[in-house]
Amino acid sequence: MSGGIGRLYRGETTFNFFGRRWWGFGISIALMVITVLSLFTRGLNLGMDFEGGVAWEVPAQSLTIEDAQAVLDANGVSSADAKIQVLEGSDGSRIRIQVGAESEAVTTAVQSALAEKASVQTDDVSVALVSSSWGRSITEKAVRALLVFFFVVSLYISWRFEWKMAISAIAAMAHDVLISVGVYSVLGLSVTPATVIAFLTILGFSLYDTIVVFDKVHDNTKRFSASRVSYGDITNVSMNQVLMRSINTSLAAVLPVLSLLILGSWILGAVALQEFALALLVGMLLGAYSSIYIATPLLGILKTRETKFKPMANELHLGAEMERIASSGKKTNRVISGDAGNAESVTREAATVAAALSHPPRPRKKQRR
Amino acid sequence: MVRRLVVSLVGVVVVVFGLLIGNVVAGNVPSLGLDLQGGASVTLQPEGTYDAKALDVALTIIRSRVDSIGVSEPEIIRQGDTVVVNLPGVEDQQRALDIIGRQGQLLLRPVLQAGTVNTGADTTLPGATTVVDSTLPAASGPGSSRRVSATTVPPTSSPTTIAATADSAPSLAEILANQDANDPNATVVLLGKNGDVYSAGPAGASGLVFSNDASAEINNGTWSVVVGLLKGSAGEDIWNALSTRCFNKDETCPTGQIAIVLDGEVISAPVVQQAVFTGGTVQISGSFTEAEARDLAKILEFGAVPVKFSVATVQTVSPTLGKDSLRAAVISGLVGVLLVMLFFFFYYRLLTIVVISGLAISGSLLWSVISYLSKTNGLALTLSGVAGIVVSIGVTVDSYVVFFERLKDELVSGKTMRGAAQRSFTSAWRTILAADTVSFIGAIILWQLTVGSVRGFAFFLGLSTLIDVFVAYLFTRPAILLLARSKFMAGRNVLGVVVPKEVTI
Numbered sequence: 001m002s003g004g005i006g007r008l009y010r011g012e013t014t015f016n017f018f019g020r021r022w023w024g025f026g027i028s029i030a031l032m033v034i035t036v037l038s039l040f041t042r043g044l045n046l047g048m049d050f051e052g053g054v055a056w057e058v059p060a061q062s063l064t065i066e067d068a069q070a071v072l073d074a075n076g077v078s079s080a081d082a083k084i085q086v087l088e089g090s091d092g093s094r095i096r097i098q099v100g101a102e103s104e105a106v107t108t109a110v111q112s113a114l115a116e117k118a119s120v121q122t123d124d125v126s127v128a129l130v131s132s133s134w135g136r137s138i139t140e141k142a143v144r145a146l147l148v149f150f151f152v153v154s155l156y157i158s159w160r161f162e163w164k165m166a167i168s169a170i171a172a173m174a175h176d177v178l179i180s181v182g183v184y185s186v187l188g189l190s191v192t193p194a195t196v197i198a199f200l201t202i203l204g205f206s207l208y209d210t211i212v213v214f215d216k217v218h219d220n221t222k223r224f225s226a227s228r229v230s231y232g233d234i235t236n237v238s239m240n241q242v243l244m245r246s247i248n249t250s251l252a253a254v255l256p257v258l259s260l261l262i263l264g265s266w267i268l269g270a271v272a273l274q275e276f277a278l279a280l281l282v283g284m285l286l287g288a289y290s291s292i293y294i295a296t297p298l299l300g301i302l303k304t305r306e307t308k309f310k311p312m313a314n315e316l317h318l319g320a321e322m323e324r325i326a327s328s329g330k331k332t333n334r335v336i337s338g339d340a341g342n343a344e345s346v347t348r349e350a351a352t353v354a355a356a357l358s359h360p361p362r363p364r365k366k367q368r369r
Numbered sequence: 370m371v372r373r374l375v376v377s378l379v380g381v382v383v384v385v386f387g388l389l390i391g392n393v394v395a396g397n398v399p400s401l402g403l404d405l406q407g408g409a410s411v412t413l414q415p416e417g418t419y420d421a422k423a424l425d426v427a428l429t430i431i432r433s434r435v436d437s438i439g440v441s442e443p444e445i446i447r448q449g450d451t452v453v454v455n456l457p458g459v460e461d462q463q464r465a466l467d468i469i470g471r472q473g474q475l476l477l478r479p480v481l482q483a484g485t486v487n488t489g490a491d492t493t494l495p496g497a498t499t500v501v502d503s504t505l506p507a508a509s510g511p512g513s514s515r516r517v518s519a520t521t522v523p524p525t526s527s528p529t530t531i532a533a534t535a536d537s538a539p540s541l542a543e544i545l546a547n548q549d550a551n552d553p554n555a556t557v558v559l560l561g562k563n564g565d566v567y568s569a570g571p572a573g574a575s576g577l578v579f580s581n582d583a584s585a586e587i588n589n590g591t592w593s594v595v596v597g598l599l600k601g602s603a604g605e606d607i608w609n610a611l612s613t614r615c616f617n618k619d620e621t622c623p624t625g626q627i628a629i630v631l632d633g634e635v636i637s638a639p640v641v642q643q644a645v646f647t648g649g650t651v652q653i654s655g656s657f658t659e660a661e662a663r664d665l666a667k668i669l670e671f672g673a674v675p676v677k678f679s680v681a682t683v684q685t686v687s688p689t690l691g692k693d694s695l696r697a698a699v700i701s702g703l704v705g706v707l708l709v710m711l712f713f714f715f716y717y718r719l720l721t722i723v724v725i726s727g728l729a730i731s732g733s734l735l736w737s738v739i740s741y742l743s744k745t746n747g748l749a750l751t752l753s754g755v756a757g758i759v760v761s762i763g764v765t766v767d768s769y770v771v772f773f774e775r776l777k778d779e780l781v782s783g784k785t786m787r788g789a790a791q792r793s794f795t796s797a798w799r800t801i802l803a804a805d806t807v808s809f810i811g812a813i814i815l816w817q818l819t820v821g822s823v824r825g826f827a828f829f830l831g832l833s834t835l836i837d838v839f840v841a842y843l844f845t846r847p848a849i850l851l852l853a854r855s856k857f858m859a860g861r862n863v864l865g866v867v868v869p870k871e872v873t874i
Contacts, residue, residue, distance in 0.1 A: 055448055086687035087410060096686070131447035137429055138820055145818035149811050156810060160803055194753040197826045200815070201760055204808050204830060208764065211804040212771060219796075245774045251712060252770065253763025256705025260756060263701040270697030272404070272690050276756050284763075 014322040017239045017292060018232040018300050024293030028175055035182025044181070047081065047190045048100040049134045054107050055098040056114055057126045060086065063118040068097050071113045075106055080271055081190060098130055134193050142196070153207065161218050164302040169210045172295035176206045176286045183282050194276045202283025205253065209246065209291040216242045217296065229325055231303040232316050235296050237325055243292075250288040257281050371854065374847035381843045385730050388737040397740035401457070402751030403444055405695050407688040408457040413678040415450060427678070428452060432820060452678065455686055457749035475576025475668065476553055476630045477608075478569035479615055479622030480638055485564050559628065561635035569628045569635075570621055573611030576669070578604040579651075583669040585662035592662035593654030596669040598646065609645050616644040631668055694752055702759040709766060717773055723848045724769050730844050731765055731836050738832060751822070754829060761833040767804075768841045772797040772849070790853035794846050801841055808834045 058068070065086070069079035083098040097114075107127055115122040150173075154166035177199055184191060216238040224234055257280045265274035303309055400406065413431075415424060424447065431454060432445045444455040544558045553572035561567060583596035598604040615622040628638040639653045653665070706728070713721045735758065742748040775797045779789035812831030816824055 052446075083689045085407070085689055087684040088687075094684075128449035128451075130449075131428075133444045133446045134822075138823070141819045142815075142823045145815050145823070148818060149814045152810055152814060153807055156807060160806075193822050194756075197753045197757065197822060200823065200826055201757060201830075204811055205760075205764065207807055207811070208767070208804045211807055212767075212800055215800040215803055241778075242774075245770050248716065248770045248774070249763065249767040252709045252766040253760065255708040255712065256702060256759045256762050259701040259705035259708060260698065260759060263704055264697040268693070268697035268700065270690075270694040272694050272752055273698055273701070273756065276753055280756075280760060 013240045013243055014236075015240055015243070016236060016316065016322075018236045018297055019316050021293070021297035021300070024289075024297060028179070028290075028294055031179050031182065032175070035178055035185065038182055038185040042185050042188065044185050045188050045190045047192045048083070048098060048130070048132070049193050050132050050139075050191065051101055052132045053098060053100040053130050054102050055096060055128050055130045056111060057087070057128075058095045058097070058114045058118050059120055059124055060093045060095040060118065063095055063114070065095065067117050068095055068114065071110060071117055072097070072099065075110050075113060077102060077106065077110065134196075157211075157214075161214055165214050165218075165299055168295045168299040168302065169207060169214065171298055172210055172290040173203055173206050175294050176202055176283060176290050179286055180279060180283045184279070189275055189278070192275065194272075195279050198276050198279035198283065201280060202287060205284055206287030206290060209249070209287050210295045212245065212249075213239065213242050213291050213296055214299070217299065224325070228311075230314075230316065231300050231306075231309040233322065233325055235300040236316070236322055239292055239296055240322070246288055246292065250284065253284050254281065257284060371851070374851050377843050378847040378851065381730065381840075385733050385737075389733045392737045392740045395744075397744045399736070399739040400743040400749050401688075401695070402749040402754065403455050403457040403686070403688065404690045404752050405688050405692075405750070405755075406457065407686045408455060408749075410684045410686040411454045411456070411680060412448075412684075413452040413454065413680060415452070416677045416679055424450075424452070457751075476572040477574040477576075477578075477611060478557075478559075478572045478628045478630055479611065480567050480569050480624045480626035480628050481556070481622075482568040483624055483626065483638065484566050557633075559630060559633060559635045561628075561638065565635065565638075567628050567635050567638060569630070572630075573614065573627070574607045578608045579669055580604070583666040585657075585659070585666040587659075588654075591654060592657040592659055593652055594657070594662050594666045594669065595650055595652045596666070597650050600649070605646070605649065608651070612641045612646060613644045615641040629665070629669070636668055637665055690752055695755065698752060698755045698759070702755070702762075705759060706762055709762065713766075713769075717769075720769075720773060720849070720852075723845060723852070724766065726848070727769065727840055727845050728762070728765065731833075731840050734836050734839075735833065748828075751825070753822070754825060757826065757829050758833075761829070764808075765833065765837050765840075768797075768801050768837055769845065771800050772841075772845065776849075786853045790850050794849065798842070798846075802838065805834050805838050 065084050068084055069082070072079040072082055077099050081100065083096075085096045085098075087094045087096050102110075111125050111127050112122050115125045118125070150170055154163070154170055157163075157166035157169055180199055180202055183189075184195065189195075217235060220234050220238045220241075221231075257277050260273050261277035261281060264270050265272075265277060402408075415427075419427075428445060428447060431452065432443075443457065444453075446453050446455075545560070548557050549555060553575070556568070556570050559567045559569055578598055580597040580599050583594060585592060585594050587593075598608055611622075611627060615625050615627055618625045625640050626638045627641060628635045630636070637653065639655065657665070710721065710725060713724055717724070739748060739750065743750075772794060775793035776789055779793045780786065784792070809831055812827045812834060815827035816831065819827065
């Protein structure tokens with residue numbers, strides 16, 4: 001193991017995440033603008049579980065589920081989105097077909113086509129308008145619960161870490177959900193209750209990811225508290241230290257989802273898995289991205305304004321300098337400001353020499369006030 | 370130290386596999402949701418006059434009622450003018466049907482006489498021999514009335530008569546058959562639980578006087594039920610008129626008891642302890658068991674269904690997705706796990722053994738809990754639930770990643786495996802705990818405040834978080850610490866670092 005991968009493996013990378021924060025913000029803002037525009041112009045494609053629809057019930061002596069699907073397709077109703085069930089009761093078996101809202105003409109056409117296929121009278125095929133199974137009250141309750149959740153979680157993060165971390169974490173979560181919804185709106189995918197669950201999963205995943213990064217930042221802030229290291233440096237060092245963890249965790253989480261998507265829905269043909277897996281895939285990638293490119297830089301910006309970090313606001317140590325801070329907790333006098341310089345240009349050899357020449361950190365005496 | 374680690378490791382393995390075997394032996398298997406396994410479909414037909422708004426309210430009440438059974442994910446829709454309730458699973462179908470099937474007409478009737486059904490030919494004479502035991506310990510707090518616990522006699526199938534006031538008493542069965550127990554204006558004979566018999570007057574109030582916020586509470590070790598009253602003429606006034614009559618034991622309510630009657634069955638018949646309830650709540654206390662208190666609270670809370678329903682049809686429904694989807698989810702889930710393991714093996718080498726055993730432990734625990742709750746609480750796994758579990762693999766694995774990355778840092782900086790393992794666990798544990806606490810908070814809030822499938826999601830989130838914490842501390846920690854001490858690891862390349870050979874004791 002040598003070169004870039006080896007350094008990544010040993011957690012010795014020196015990517016300048018904080019210096020390139022505006023790239024991340026720029027991309028995210030662009031995506032969010034697209035999302036909002038799309039929500040206003042295209043809206044969301046809500047499925048029958050949200051919007052209600054039409055249901056037919058047919059006596060099923062000779063009719064099969066495949067026949068019913070064929071009837072739907074012939075009348076221009078997507079059978080992939082239809083819910084088709086067999087009902088077994090005391091009065092024989094019936095097939096129940098539920099689809100989203102359809103025009104009256106289509107409804108009647110399907111009714112007579114079904115009757116013909118099942119060789120019964122048209123009147124024997126019942127048609128009923130069906131309400132949503134996911135009613136407005138469920139949505140309201142879920143939204144309210146989510147708000148309470150945001151509030152309590154920010155209290156917890158404020159208590160465990162600090163309130164600026166709470167704000168950053170919540171902002172990153174909101175970002176993830178908004179853009180995931182945007183993907184659904186832009187691609188016109190149909191939103192089902194499973195999608196909502198997927199979004200909630202994403203939220204949890206994103207938050208979990210962010211907390212792990214913040215925990216490292218929190219540790220390092222304490223560790224560097226005496227050596228006047230800028231907050232930008234602290235975030236850079238922390239993110240590089242947890243980079244391998246983030247990549248590993250994301251891979252471990254994404255692999256099963258990819259398997260659901262590719263193997264489950266495309267090869268084995270379980271269409272129902274497709275939308276769920278897609279929502280999860282998008283959300284997980286976003287979650288990993290936002291904890292590094294949104295949550296932590298945002299925290300950096302908030303913290304740099306504090307009087308403690310203000311004097312070093314423009315300091316950013318790159319390459320070997322960053323590595324030195326990471327290993328020793330001290331900085332040298334050479335300061336590279338802004339986002340100039342390139343981390344990759346500094347060789348590993350130089351870093352080793354610098355480390356070898358430096359004194360080991362002296363144990364600190366008690367700080368004077 | 371080593372001893373404690375071994376005890377913890379062996380303990381976890383024994384307990385987890387014991388639970389698994391226990392569940393397998395008891396035949397508990399996870400039941401599947403409507404989309405995968407189908408279930409029962411109940412069509413409810415509204416009776417009498419109703420409007421669309423009342424139907425919506427009724428729908429909400431039915432949903433709450435059905436949801437309160439457990440964590441299954443029922444589907445409740447309005448189809449035309451009827452309400453269709455689809456219930457997943459088969460284990461708890463009967464109980465669910467019982468709850469939905471009730472018309473939900475809750476009446477409060479003054480009790481004229483109370484007694485029990487006897488097994489003998491000569492029946493008890495309510496009124497003459499009072500089997501009502503009113504010497505219970507004083508009820509807790511003001512504003513409370515007390516539930517009267519009647520001496521319980523097993524109900525009988527032999528013909529019995531209830532000797533009311535008349536000599537030529539008709540048999541109890543006759544009386545029961547010849548009356549309309551749901552007629553609020555009639556004087557009726559009603560059966561209670563445990564063979565109690567009540568003669569009750571015209572209803573003084575209906576369940577509509579209660580607001581929908583009944584709860585079961587425990588005070589000083591006894592369970593009681595507290596239910597709110599609606600303000601003014603809709604609730605309090607009606608209730609107080611009835612409670613005053615009973616408190617004064619006038620001729621319309623000589624026993625001082627109010628029978629809470631749901632669809633003709635007396636659920637409870639508390640003695641009124643005060644004439645006027647001013648606090649806006651009614652407390653019913655007595656010798657309830659927890660389950661009784663919760664059932665009563667549920668009934669009072671949702672008793673006020675504004676529309677009367679009759680069960681039009683009960684049918685079984687086939688799954689909407691079917692076995693193919695489940696098979697696809699399971700196969701791709703297993704392949705996903707295999708991929709993750711391959712990746713880990715490539716990356717963390719030997720330590721992957723710990724990850725695999727850890728996942729086996731978490732998996733078994735999850736299986737046991739789901740199987741157990743399927744049996745007891747009617748939990749049902751939907752396709753999104755199955756997929757959610759597949760996803761949770763990633764999150765569970767994260768604890769290992771956090772731990773191992775710290776371990777690697779420590780090893781790279783030149784620590785011995787032993788020292789590194791201990792130190793890295795301490796710091797990784799803090800991170801894991803912080804992240805899991807946040808997830809758990811989320812799960813609890815969502816569980817408390819939502820209904821339906823969001824609630825199901827919250828349940829699985831909370832469960833997998835708890836299991837994660839449990840496994841990380843009780844299994845992963847001892848496993849790694851013991852491995853770090855063993856000779857096995859010495860001299861091997863563990864995390865891209867050759868573990869220095871050290872003298873082990």
